[in-house]
Amino acid sequence: MIRRAWLIVLLFGIHVLSGQQCDKTLVGKVIDFHDGVPLESAIIQYNNTIIKTDQDGGYRISGLCPTAYAFTISHENCNERVITLDMKEVTQNDFYLEHHYTDLDEVDLASSQNKVTNSQVEEKLSRKELDNYSNLSIGDALKEISGVTTLTSGNTIVKPVIQGVHSSRIIILNNGVRQEDQEWGEEHAPNMDINAFDQIKVIKGSGALQYGGNAIGGVIIAENKLTALRDTIFGKSQLAASDNGRGGAINSGVSIGLKNGWAGKIQGTAKYFGDSEAPDYVLSNTGHREQSFSAAFGRREFIYGVESYYSFYNATQGILRASHIGNVGDLVRAINNDFPLVINDFGYTIDAPRQETQHHLAKIKGYKRFKNFGKLNLQYSFQYNNRKEFDIRRGDDKDKPSLDLELITHSIESNFLFDSSDNFKKNVGFQFSYQTNTPNPDTGVRRLIPDYKKTGIGAFALTEFKVNDQLTLDAGLRYDFLNINAKKFYEKDFWEERGYDTGFEDLIIDEESDQWLTNPDFDYNSISVSGGLNYIYGNRNTLFFSVSVANRAPNPVELFSDGLHHSAAIIELGDLRFDQEQALKFSLGSEHNDFFDLGSLVISPYLSRIRNFILLEPTEVELTTRGAFPVWEYKQTDAVLYGIDIDYSIDVLESLKFNTGFSYVYGQDTIANEPLISIPAPSFRSEILWKDKRWIARLVNSTVLKQNRYPDNDFEIDIIENNILTTETVALSETPMAYTVFDVFGSYVFDLWQAKDLTIGASITNIFDASYRDYMNRQRFYADNVGRNITLNINFKF
Amino acid sequence: MKTQFFKLVVPAIFLLCVSISCSDDDDNPDAINEEETITTVLLVVTEEGTTNVDTYTWTESDQDDIVLDADSTYNFKIQFLDQSDPTDVEDITEEVIEEKDEHFVFYETTTSGLTFASASDDTIDSDSVAINISTDWETGDATTGIIRAYLIHEPTTKTGSSRDDFGGETDIEVDFNVTIQ
Known part of the structure; x- marks a missing residue:
């Protein structure tokens, strides 16, 4: 302003x-x-x-x-x-x-009344909040939002989980483009730099049909806007250095607004970290490097606009050396040991196992407004993603990745927003996308994900009807067509073992010694619907209610997995027979901005019933030359998930604020009648915030309870102990203990050349250096979470 | 203004069509035969002082049972083969010997009286530790049990008396039934 x-x-x-x-x-x-x-x-x-x-x-x-x-x-x-x-x-x-302020996409960061949907529960993080996480990931930052947790593999591979579900059940929008980066894998974090965005919104529901019909969990919208100002140039640089990992991050960005309305923005980030440290030991081989860059150029006028955007992300992430196991015996040794089995001195080197990922995104977008009618949007985007995973291998293959995937996605989309009547808005549009996945055969490892072409077409119609000043209704309908056309080799024995020889014999197109080359070509059609209301009443209270039906086609891993997942030491089996997941979700949001003069309260319960829910569960133990291997099979079942997110905040004094949040999720497999695996434990997050003109100080407590609801996936193996063959239970189901962690943040704003242009801050996370393990960390069997970390932060605006 | 808008959008659509048609080839992917997998473990067993050689094989589909005489001494040489391509069998043992510092062979047995030690012709790593490619075995009384053979990759130590002591990753873990008669 x-x-x-x-x-x-x-x-x-x-x-x-x-x-x-x-x-x-x-x-x-x-x-x-x-x-x-x-x-x-x-x-x-x-x-x-x-x-x-x-x-x-x-x-x-x-x-x-x-x-x-x-x-x-x-x-x-x-x-x-x-x-x-x-x-x-x-x-x-x-x-x-x-x-229509929101429709112009001009987002005022100070305003919270700026929702994407009418009736879904939404929350967001502004640039200021994201600044605290400049050397971390998007997932870390999103944890501030109640109902959002993370699924991690160590401390750098962080995936967001919304109300208990994750991976391909969540849509992530990277500047208006649906991020396509092999998001299905539990160890595949979104290839995006947190510093490339001005704000990140989370829609906790599946009813935002304009983005896709398969967001069973929700939508994460990360945005970066060009400046609307003219004849201006401004920017910022940020430097963060951390003692844990002994590294840092630097990022810089410049925005330009020209007199004639054209505007541009460039931004770049580099991160460099060595091994992280748990309170009692070094987490060997957990260093990470990241470089990213983005540039946007365009013109945003009142009646028309064009924008082009390009971003590049390149990261190398070390994976805890001790988590790379050869067989189940190694897993048992890891579980029984308090310390990781491999601890080396601190270092910056990143050896195998590690991931190297690259993501390019380019888009061009335009809009045109028509007087007394509405607004037309048109967008084309291109994404290139390359993922290399390096396992510990021997001989000539030592430096070869075990997985090397190239994913190319083109997508074109358009929508028309009829907004001439503020009381009755309509939005219709379509999306078309074409994707190819090409695994590099030079890895010498049978392809975990086959070669495939995926074509998706979606069309939607949404409407918002304002009944009166208090009540607004919305409804949406979406149709999606998805075709997956894959070429995959199956070992003949396996093909028969899975029973594919009857019913799928037409898929075989060629033969290569003991393997069939098959051409699975599957179509999925689905209709998604949503409806909801937004009711404003009393003293700044709002009620949101929405019902939606969303469908998700099985992803390539669920369909095609057929063998050893080397680094995880499990055999994973997919199933060609899988049908689409169908989710019915009810969500309620009750927002009280002035709760009996005692602060503001948001209560959001939800209930979802998912038919054909796909999950991975252990079925048997297979004997190989590497010893016993548990076989995990994807299966379809019916599931119920319900839970509640509560947020409460109160201004104790003018400059002192207290915020607290609580999340609980219940997940049950209703056919097997057992709890769902990997459902986040109940958690609390509270903060005391003290803020005046120049000072900000925050004390944050995160408490995660023990997850008492988990399926029993333990199995038994024979071990030889003192020359006697004994049976030992592999206790991998048991969840870790509850934990509580305190973090403190502080910053002070200086006037150097301009008002408030320099912010110097410091943070200490895990102040008391608590040793703990988290159920949602895939490395919990092998090592503790990261210990105390002191970070210094300098943020300079110009 | 409209023209400017379409000037940008039309080439984009064109590019999309070009890139789709270019990548739309119908070539079949190449088959991958995993190498480096060890499909077969051999134990070449020679009775001391004789030329009686027995070879016991372990594959996922077929496992031989070992038969030894009581109160005797045998030399065991372990071999790791990749037979995934029957026309091109690879001896992975050579690689293990080449990377002897990173490997260690270990046995556990449930057979009482059966003991083993590194043989004089064993492979010695650069820390002067014998890695048990060649071992001498002494049998006791007649009994039955199993011998479990391990190939350990990057063990944290090479001294110990049970598998748990060595750390590292298990590359091979196979069981042979053994009868001492």
């Missing part, structure tokens, strides 16, 4: 008054662009004069000189516009204003 005001002052300075006769008159109206309704009490400012429009939106300005004037037009809830008119030529002019 300060910047904008400054800009107006600058624009006023442009016109030069000369000693002409000032007798010109300008008349016209201020009109709403959408519905053509004249705006009463709109304000027109020029020089030091302020004029208000009458009840017909009309105005009349006299005594103008024959020169150029910059008029600033504003109206309540509207975007301010500055229009320059040359009074030598004009006597009559209508000003059009945009009063």
Whole structure:
């Protein structure tokens, strides 16, 4: 706002008054662009004069000189516009204003009343909050939101979990483009840099059908907007250094707004960390490196706009050396040992096992508004993702990855928003995407994910109907078609063992010694629907309610897995017979911004019933030359998930605030009648925030209880102990103990060259260096979580 | 303004079509025959002072039972083969010997009186530790049991008396039934 005001002052300075006769008159109206309704009490400012429009939106300005004037037009809830008119030529002019602030995509970070959907429960993190995590990942930051937890593999591979579900059940939008980076894998974190975004929103529900019909868990929207300001250049640099991992991150970004309305933004980040440390030992081979870059250029005018965006992400992530096991015996040894089986001195080297990922995203987008009608959006995007996973291998293959996938996605989408009537909005659109996955055969390891082509077509229609000032209803319908056309080798023995020889014999297209080459070509059709309401009542209370049906087609891992997952030492089996998952979800949000003068309270319970829920469970033990291996089979069952997220905050003093959040999820396999695996434990997150003009101090406590609901997947193996063959139970089901961790953050803002341009901050996470393990960390069998970490943060704006 | 908009969008659509048609080839992927997998473990057993050689084989589909005489001494040489491609059998033992510092062979047995020690022709790593590729075995009274053979990759130590002592990853873990008669 300060910047904008400054800009107006600058624009006023442009016109030069000369000693002409000032007798010109300008008349016209201020009109709403959408519905053509004249705006009463709109304000027109020029020089030091302020004029208000009458009840017909009309105005009349006299005594103008024959020169150029910059008029600033504003109206309540509207975007301010500055229009320059040359009074030598004009006597009559209508000003059009945009009063749908959100639709312009111009997001005011200070406002919380800025939702993407009408009836879904949404939360968001602003740039300021994200700044605290500049050297971490998006998943780490999202943990601030109740109901969002993480599924991790060590401390750098962090996947978000929304209300108990994750991976392909969540859509992540990277600047308006659905992120495609092999998100199905539990050890595949989103290939995105947190610093590339201005804000991240989370929609905790499956009803946002404009993004996809398969977001059973929800949608994460990460956005980076071009500046709407003109003739300006600003930027920032941030440096963070941490003692745990003995590394740091640097990121810098510059935004430019040109006079003619074109704007640009570039941003880059580099991270460099060595091994992390648990309280009692070094977590060997957990270093990580990351480089990323993004650039955007475009023009965002009131009635049209174009934008091009490119981002690149490159990361190398070490995976705890001790978590790479050869067989189940090794797993038993790891579980029985308090310490990881491999502990080396601290180092920066990243050996196998490790992941190397690269992601390129390019998009071009345009929009055009039509008077009294609506807005057309059109977008094309291209993504290239390469994922290499290096296991510990021997001989000539030592430096070869075990997995090397190349995923290319093209997508084109368009929608039309009919917003001429504010009370009855409609949004229709389509998405088309084409994806190829090519595993590199040079790995010498049978392909975990086969070669495939995937074509997706989706079309949706959404509507929002404002019944009265309090009640707004919404409804949505979406149709999706998905085709997966794969080419996959199956070992002949396996093909028969799985019973594919009857029913799938037509898929065989070729033969190569003991393998069949098959061509699975599957179509999935689905219809998703959603409906909801948003009811505002009493003293700043809002009630959200939504019902949605979403469908998710099985992903390639679930369909095609057929063998040893080397680094995890399990045999994973998919199933070609899988059908789509179908989820029915009810969510409620009860928001009380002034809860009996005792702060604000948000309660969001939900219930979802998922038919054909796909999960991985152990079935038997197979004997190989590497000893006994548990076989984990994907299976379809029916599941029920319900839970509640509660947020409460109160301003204790003017500068002292207390926030607390609680999340609980219950997951049950209703056919086997047992708890679902990997459901986050109940958790609390509380913070005391002290904030004045320059100081911010936060004390945060995160408490995670023990998950008492888990399926019994233990199995038995024979071991030889003192020359006697004994049976030992592999106790991998048991969940870790509850834990509590305290973090403290502090920062101070300085005025160096400009007001508040330098922020220096420090944080200590896990202050008391607590040793703990987390159920949602896949490495919990092998090592403790990261210990105390002290980070220094310098943030400079210019 | 419209023209400017379409100037940008039209080439993008064109690019999309080109890239789809280019990548739309119908070539079949190449088959992968996993190498480096050890499909077969051999124990070549020679009775001391004789030339009686017996070879016992362990594969996933077929396991031989070992028969030894009571109160005798035998030399065991372990061999690791990759027979996934029957026309090109690879001897992985050579690789193990080449990378002797990172490997260690160990046996556990439930057969009472049966003991083993590194043989004089065993492979010695650069820390002067014998890695048990070749071992001498002494049998006791007649009995039955199993011999479990391990190939350990990157053990944390090479001294110990049970599998648990060595750490590292298990590359091979196979059981042979053994009869001492």
